[in-house]
Amino acid sequence: MKDKKFSLKNPSLQSILTSLICIILGLLIGYIVLLMINPAGAGEAIKTILLNFLSRSSAAAQMKALGNTLAKTAPLLMCALSICFCYKVGLFNIGAPGQYEAGACIGLYAALAWHMNWVLCLIFAALAGAVVGAISGALKAYRNVNEVISGIMLNWIMLYLTNMVLSSKKVKDPASPYTIKLMSGNKSALIPSAGLNKLFANNTTVTIAIPLAILFAILIWVILSKTKFGYELRATGFNKEAARYAGMKEKQNIIITLAIGGALAGVGAAFLFLTGYQEWSTTQTSVPGMGFNGIAATFLGGLHPIGTIFASFFIQSITDGGALINKSVYPSQISDLISSIIIYLCAFVLFFKYALNKWISKRDKGGPNVNDVPVTDNAAKKEGGDK
Amino acid sequence: MDAPYAIEMVNITKRFPGIIANDNITLQLRKGEIHALLGENGAGKSTLMSVLFGLYQAEEGVIKKDGKEVKINNPNDANDLGIGMVHQHFKLVQCFTVLENIILGVESTKGGVLQMDEARAKVKALSEKYGLQVDPDAKIEDITVGMQQRTEILKMLFRDNEILIFDEPTAVLTPQEIEELMVIMNNLREEGKSILFITHKLNEIKAVADRVTVLRRGKYIGTVDVATTSKEEMSRMMVGRDVNMVVDKEPAKPGDVILKVENMTVASKMHSNNAVKHVNLEVHEGEIVCIAGIDGNGQTEFVYGLTGMEPLVEGKITLCGEDITKSSIRQDRHKHGLVLDYPLEYNMILQRYYQPDFTSGAGFLKRKEIREYSERLEKEYDVRSGQGPITIARAMSGGNQQKAIIAREIDKDHKLLVAVQPTRGLDVGAIEGVHRQLIEERDNGRAVLLISLELEEVMNVPDRILVMYEGEIVGELDPKKTTVEELGLYMAGAKRNVTVDANSSEIEESEVIDTAAARKEEA
Numbered sequence: 001m002k003d004k005k006f007s008l009k010n011p012s013l014q015s016i017l018t019s020l021i022c023i024i025l026g027l028l029i030g031y032i033v034l035l036m037i038n039p040a041g042a043g044e045a046i047k048t049i050l051l052n053f054l055s056r057s058s059a060a061a062q063m064k065a066l067g068n069t070l071a072k073t074a075p076l077l078m079c080a081l082s083i084c085f086c087y088k089v090g091l092f093n094i095g096a097p098g099q100y101e102a103g104a105c106i107g108l109y110a111a112l113a114w115h116m117n118w119v120l121c122l123i124f125a126a127l128a129g130a131v132v133g134a135i136s137g138a139l140k141a142y143r144n145v146n147e148v149i150s151g152i153m154l155n156w157i158m159l160y161l162t163n164m165v166l167s168s169k170k171v172k173d174p175a176s177p178y179t180i181k182l183m184s185g186n187k188s189a190l191i192p193s194a195g196l197n198k199l200f201a202n203n204t205t206v207t208i209a210i211p212l213a214i215l216f217a218i219l220i221w222v223i224l225s226k227t228k229f230g231y232e233l234r235a236t237g238f239n240k241e242a243a244r245y246a247g248m249k250e251k252q253n254i255i256i257t258l259a260i261g262g263a264l265a266g267v268g269a270a271f272l273f274l275t276g277y278q279e280w281s282t283t284q285t286s287v288p289g290m291g292f293n294g295i296a297a298t299f300l301g302g303l304h305p306i307g308t309i310f311a312s313f314f315i316q317s318i319t320d321g322g323a324l325i326n327k328s329v330y331p332s333q334i335s336d337l338i339s340s341i342i343i344y345l346c347a348f349v350l351f352f353k354y355a356l357n358k359w360i361s362k363r364d365k366g367g368p369n370v371n372d373v374p375v376t377d378n379a380a381k382k383e384g385g386d387k
Numbered sequence: 388m389d390a391p392y393a394i395e396m397v398n399i400t401k402r403f404p405g406i407i408a409n410d411n412i413t414l415q416l417r418k419g420e421i422h423a424l425l426g427e428n429g430a431g432k433s434t435l436m437s438v439l440f441g442l443y444q445a446e447e448g449v450i451k452k453d454g455k456e457v458k459i460n461n462p463n464d465a466n467d468l469g470i471g472m473v474h475q476h477f478k479l480v481q482c483f484t485v486l487e488n489i490i491l492g493v494e495s496t497k498g499g500v501l502q503m504d505e506a507r508a509k510v511k512a513l514s515e516k517y518g519l520q521v522d523p524d525a526k527i528e529d530i531t532v533g534m535q536q537r538t539e540i541l542k543m544l545f546r547d548n549e550i551l552i553f554d555e556p557t558a559v560l561t562p563q564e565i566e567e568l569m570v571i572m573n574n575l576r577e578e579g580k581s582i583l584f585i586t587h588k589l590n591e592i593k594a595v596a597d598r599v600t601v602l603r604r605g606k607y608i609g610t611v612d613v614a615t616t617s618k619e620e621m622s623r624m625m626v627g628r629d630v631n632m633v634v635d636k637e638p639a640k641p642g643d644v645i646l647k648v649e650n651m652t653v654a655s656k657m658h659s660n661n662a663v664k665h666v667n668l669e670v671h672e673g674e675i676v677c678i679a680g681i682d683g684n685g686q687t688e689f690v691y692g693l694t695g696m697e698p699l700v701e702g703k704i705t706l707c708g709e710d711i712t713k714s715s716i717r718q719d720r721h722k723h724g725l726v727l728d729y730p731l732e733y734n735m736i737l738q739r740y741y742q743p744d745f746t747s748g749a750g751f752l753k754r755k756e757i758r759e760y761s762e763r764l765e766k767e768y769d770v771r772s773g774q775g776p777i778t779i780a781r782a783m784s785g786g787n788q789q790k791a792i793i794a795r796e797i798d799k800d801h802k803l804l805v806a807v808q809p810t811r812g813l814d815v816g817a818i819e820g821v822h823r824q825l826i827e828e829r830d831n832g833r834a835v836l837l838i839s840l841e842l843e844e845v846m847n848v849p850d851r852i853l854v855m856y857e858g859e860i861v862g863e864l865d866p867k868k869t870t871v872e873e874l875g876l877y878m879a880g881a882k883r884n885v886t887v888d889a890n891s892s893e894i895e896e897s898e899v900i901d902t903a904a905a906r907k908e909e910a
Contacts, residue, residue, distance in 0.1 A: 228746040231733065238728040245696065245724075246737045 015302030018352040019311065022300065026342030033337065034330065041329040049338055052321035060201040067200030069313070069320045071277050074213040075100075077312040078268025079294030080301065081213075081220050084308055086147075086261040087298060088224050090237025093258060095136050095151025096265040097291025098158040099129035103266025104273050104280055104288075105162035108179055111189030111274065112171040118191045122270045129266020130259040132158060137258030141251035147258065155287045167282045178279035191274045209271040214309055216264065221305040233257055265291060293319075300346040311346075318342060390418040392454065393581040394439070394470070394550055399448035401434055403782070406773045408434040409445065412607040414600050416550065421572060421582040423592040423613070425625050426602035427814035429771060429784030432585055435602070436552060440465045440472065471543030472552040475559075477535050479527045485538050486510060486523040489545050506545075513544045517574045532682070533564035540571065551575065552583045557591055558811075561681050562842060562875040569595050587814050589618040601625050626816035636826045639850035641671035645803050645834035651702030653685075653692040661700060662688035664858040670803065675825060675835040677849030677866075679842075681878050685858035686838050690807050693836075707802055724792040725780045732761035732776035735795050768794035769820070786813050797824055804828055807838045822848050842871055856880040 027046060034042035048055050053065035079096050086093035093099075107125030110116045116124070132154055139145035166172060166179050173180045182190050191207040200206045224230040236243040236253040244250045268290065273280060297315050301307030322338050394416045401409040409431045416422045426432045437443045439450065441459040449456050452468050459465050479488050486503065489510055495502045507523060514521055519537045527535060536556060543551050553572070557565045572582060572595050584596055592599055592613055599616070601608040601624040608624050648668045655662035663685045670676045680686055691697035693704060725734050736745050736757055745753050745760070761776040770790045772778035780788060793809060806825060810818045825848060829835050839845050845852055846866050854862040854877040861883035864874065876882040 226752060227750045228741060228752055229750055231740055231752055235726050235729065235733075235737065239726045242724065242726050242737065245694075246740075 012302075012304075014353055014356060015304065015307060015349075018349050018356060019300050019302055019307070019346075021352050022345045022349055023314070023342060026338075026345040029345075030338035030341050033341070034334070037331075037334070038329050041326055045325045045330060045334070046338075048324050048326075049318050049321040052317045052324070055321070055324060063199070064201040064203045065320070067197070067203030067206040068277075069317050070200075070210050071203070071205040071207070071275055072272065072320070073313045073316040074209040075268040075272040075290055076293055076297060076316050077213045077217060077309060078271055079265050079291050080297035080308040080312050081217055081294075081305060082261040082264035082268065082291075083294050084298045084301070084303060084305055085220050085224070085264065086257055087303060088237065089233045089253075089257045091140070091147050091254065091257055091261075093133070093136075093151060093261045093265075094148050094295070095133065095154050095258075096261065096294050097287045098151065098155035099132045099262035099265035100269045100288060100291045101155070101158040101162045102128040102132040102262070103269030105158070105165050107266070107270040108166060108273055108280055109168075109171055111182060112180055112185045113168065115186050115188070117188040118274055121189050121274055122191075122267060125266040125270035125274075126263040127266070129262035129264070129269070131262070133258040133260070133262020133265070134255050136262075137255035140258070141254040155291070159284070159287055162280070163282045163284065166280050172282055173279075177281050177283040179282070181279060182274065182276050189274055190276055191271070205275045205277040207275045209275055213268075213271060216267070217305045217309050220264075224305070265294075268294075296342075296346045299349050302349065315342075390420065392416060392451070393418045395451040395454075396435065396439060397449050397451065399435065399438055399445045399450075401431075401438060401443055401445045404773055407605050409438065410605045410607070411448075412602065412605075415610070416581050416583055417598075418581055419576055419579045420597040421576050421584055421595050423584045423586060423596035423599040424602070425586065425589075425592065425599050425621060427604070427625055427786070427816055429604070429786055430602040430625075430814075431605040432602060433554075433784075436472070436554065436583075436585065439470065439552070466546065466548075469547065469549040470552065471546060471548030471550070473536065473539040473543065473554065473556055475554045475556075477539050479535060479538060481528045482526060484524050484526055485521050485530070485534075485541075488527060488538055489523075489542050491542075493546060509545065510541060513541055517544065517578070518571060519544075531564075532559050533561070533567065536560070536564075536568070537571070540575075549579075550581050550583070552585070554585045555587070556584075557586065557588060558840075559682060561878060562871060563879070565591070589621055589815070592621065593618060603627055622815050625814065628816075634822050634826070634847040636848075637830070639674040639829065641674040641850070642832065643672055644669050645672050645707055646670040646836065647703075647705040648693065649703045649705075651689070651692055651704065652700040653688045653697055654700050655688060660858075662858050663692060666702070666855075666858075666860055668853060668860065670834040670836050672802070672834050673829055673832050674851065675829050675837055675849040676851045676853060677837040677839055677845050678853050678855050678860075679839060679845040679874065679878060680855035682840050684855050686807075686855055688858070689855070690805065690838060693805065725788055727781040728779065730777045730779055731765070731770075731772055731783070731791060732757050734780050734791060735761040735764055735776075738795060738799055764791075764794040764798060768797075769817075770794060786817055789813060790817065793821060793824070797828065801833065803834045803836065805836045805838070808840060809837070810839075810841060810844060818844075842874065845874065846871060854878055856883070860885055 027050070030049070031042060031046050034045050053062050053069060056062045056065050079100060082096045082099065083093050103125035106128035107121045110121045110124040111118075136147045136150045136154060139150045140147045171179050171185075191209050193204065193207040196206045196208065196210070197204050224234065232243070232248050233253055233256070235246065236248060236250050237257075240250050243253070272278065272290070293315055294312075297308050297312040300315065301309070301311035318338065319336075322334070322336065325334055392415050396412065396414045399409050399412045399414075400407070412431065412435060414422075414424070414435065424432050424435070434443065438445045439459065441461040441464050444460065450459055451457065457464075457468060459468070480491065483491070486507060490503075490506045495505060510521075510523055513519065514537075517540075519541055521534055521537050521541065522530070525534075527538070530538075536559070540551075556568060560568060569591070572584070575582060584592070586592060596613045598610055599613055599621060600610040601621065603625060611621075611624075646669065648666055651663055651666045652661050653663040666689060668676070678686060678689070688697065692699050692702075726737065733740075739745060740752070745757055747753055758776050764770065765772070765775065768790055771787050772783050780791070783791070789809075789811070790813075797804070804825075809825070810821050813821065822844070825835055825837065829850075837844075837849055839848075846869075849866055852862075852864040852866055852869070852874070853860050854864065854874070856878065857880065861880065862877040863885055864877070873882070
């Protein structure tokens with residue numbers, strides 16, 4: 001019993017626990033909504049959402065569906081990493097969708113107009129994302145423009161810019177609003193699957209993008225927690241003034257951070273569009289959800305690069321599962337609604353953590369409260385100093 | 388017969404992870420007394436006051452008001468019980484007038500319209516009764532720190548508080564203002580108010596307090612009558628050993644010029660005027676030069692200019708003949724000195740993280756070396772924390788944060804040490820240590836530039852004093868020959884012996900009465 005008490009205070013375990021609470025609550029609320037619409041099929045529907053690919057009839061179909069989910073998890077994970085990385089450095093990169101759009105734009109253009117191979121396309125996508133991120137970063141560093149504001153505006157600018165660029169005759173299919181399929185346009189730009197597709201019933205969209213995304217997650221974790229570079233960036237994020245005084249180039253660090261975030265989101269786009277999973281629709285009028293879902297995955301993953309791997313998969317899985325609900329009973333929007341309720345609750349992860357800590361300290365009354373930080377005269381001093 | 392107790396805190400215990408902040412502490416405040424609360428940094432004074440104010444709930448112990456047990460769950464409960472507090476850093480709205488600040492939160496309205504006349508009459512009556520001179524219609528941003536403090540005191544009186552807590556009230560005041568405050572505190576006592584007076588300064592306790600309660604490392608040491616206890620005894624109770632109150636030092640043996648500042652002018656961020664005007668000074672190796680002055684006379688901007696945090700409007704800085712490494716103890720430990728969300732060990736290497744000692748060739752941090760380095764500094768400089776190197780800096784007491792910075796800065800290799808208010812908020816024991824280290828630095832042939840607001844420090848530590856007033860160096864004094872009173876006159880701008888365009892060596896005795904300053908003082 002004593003051991004259990006102790007382990008509950010372990011921050012990593014707490015993160016996992018609170019994320020699970022979010023998921024359970026989200027499903028519960030989703031279930032209630034389903035009950036309100038039509039009680040008869042609610043149980044079945046929620047089961048479908050949760051099981052996703054497992055609800056398919058044959059083993060082969062299950063593997064194929066799992067492959068699809070994984071193929072879309074990779075780009076989602078990259079967007080989540082983009083946000084996670086910036087968040088650890090004290091920046092909220094809500095501009096990830098815009099950087100993602102830029103990655104899609106240049107990645108696809110390089111593939112279809114310049115006929116480059118997938119490695120070069122990937123690099124171009126990363127560079128495009130980095131440039132867009134760096135714009136937000138430079139505005140923040142030199143003009144103190146909040147990165148959230150510039151990020152949101154750039155999301156829309158990049159959307160229409162991408163639509164415009166990809167409407168060019170060289171890359172757009174003349175018969176539809178979509179870009180030309182890579183299969184027919186430029187096979188060399190397709191990310192190779194290196195035999196992975198065979199594991200998933202010949203699902204050609206399963207490529208090395210998936211293991212690459214996981215490698216990126218590990219890389220980000222190592223950079224942030226083990227290297228001098230990460231030490232510098234995090235110090236800048238926590239206390240810009242202290243960083244500057246320690247001789248760090250805080251303006252440059254802000255730009256670099258958002259550029260790296262942008263590159264990650266740009267690669268994310270390449271991981272979707274260069275697998276041939278789907279084409280860019282040049283008539284779309286809303287910012288792709290991938291970047292925003294990345295925010296949810298980041299928080300659900302406990303703001304930890306490794307945690308986001310699992311969170312990204314889960315979010316993608318329920319999104320795909322939601323699409324399988326019986327459409328004759330429930331309106332087609334219901335799948336999005338359920339997944340957005342869960343995503344919405346992800347924002348409460350920190351709140352649940354706080355509540356959990358409060359509960360622990362209440363339970364072992366008299367013991368030290370992990371939430372309390374001794375009040376010294378600092379709090380007051382800080383206020384005074386900031387004037 | 389002794390007066391009954393107004394507030395009693397009996398056997399209070401409050402724990403934090405790794406530390407017992409208050410261990411069975413009893414504090415009894417009589418009606419109509421000034422009761423000092425004395426203790427080292429991190430002794431638990433702030434925690435105890437937070438418990439009294441309802442910011443924390445003690446795990447053990449009870450609080451009694453007029454002998455009856457009360458529960459204080461939040462600051463509103465404390466207000467309802469008539470407990471008021473003047474915080475060390477004032478809680479005033481800068482762009483509001485004095486009167487508006489006083490009534491803030493307890494405004495009386497008629498049909499949604501503020502009724503100021505009644506409040507104005509009450510404030511006027513109170514300020515006359517207690518000798519608290521304020522201009523009710525002046526804006527906070529325009530008045531002196533002393534008047535801001537009087538506004539805070541009036542705020543408590545306006546709410547009819549009977550128990551007044553003063554948290555290190557003299558830290559921000561000039562010597563003259565401190566004397567005025569002492570008179571005010573005496574007036575308040577005579578009118579039957581009970582005062583809790585938190586301070587490090589034994590002189591002030593001697594001057595006004597009736598009794599003093601001493602805490603040390605979270606433990607209750609005792610409560611004694613001030614009249615029958617010497618300063619030495621009090622400091623021994625607080626620190627747990629004999630403290631050398633006078634700084635021992637050999638005469639300075641100045642060598643070559645290390646730092647030379649010529650005609651330095653720095654723009655102000657607050658107003659269109661320059662904050663630092665044509666400052667000339669030299670610091671030699673093996674000497675401590677102190678820039679004295681009242682807070683806000685350009686010292687901050689001077690240090691910013693010196694350390695390259697702010698661009699100079701004009702002027703030249705020469706360090707050892709060229710611009711090379713510098714080292715400093717930051718005045719605002721939160722803004723510049725520490726990354727509060729980093730563990731202590733990461734803060735210890737903040738200035739040196741990139742050196743091969745702490746970072747491998749491949750750019751990875753050497754965690755083991757960092758841990759060992761941090762442990763060594765903590766031991767050498769007596770930095771106390773709950774969990775050692777992995778303690779998050781935010782969770783450490785202010786004094787220990789300060790000590791961590793001092794440890795880091797002195798341990799760094801350097802020629803010039805710029806110490807900006809290095810003892811701010813430290814207790815006598817720790818101050819003694821810092822002063823010893825500064826003098827040791829000097830004796831090791833380093834140049835030390837000390838920027839200080841503490842009069843005792845200014846008089847005791849440096850070999851030369853430069854007084855800064857409204858961005859100018861107005862006086863150069865020899866600490867062995869000058870007096871506190873004389874220093875005070877220079878600091879208030881009433882006297883100067885250095886003219887603007889003259890070299891700092893040219894000293895002529897002339898009295899310039901600055902009328903603006905005189906007006907300010909009168910107000």
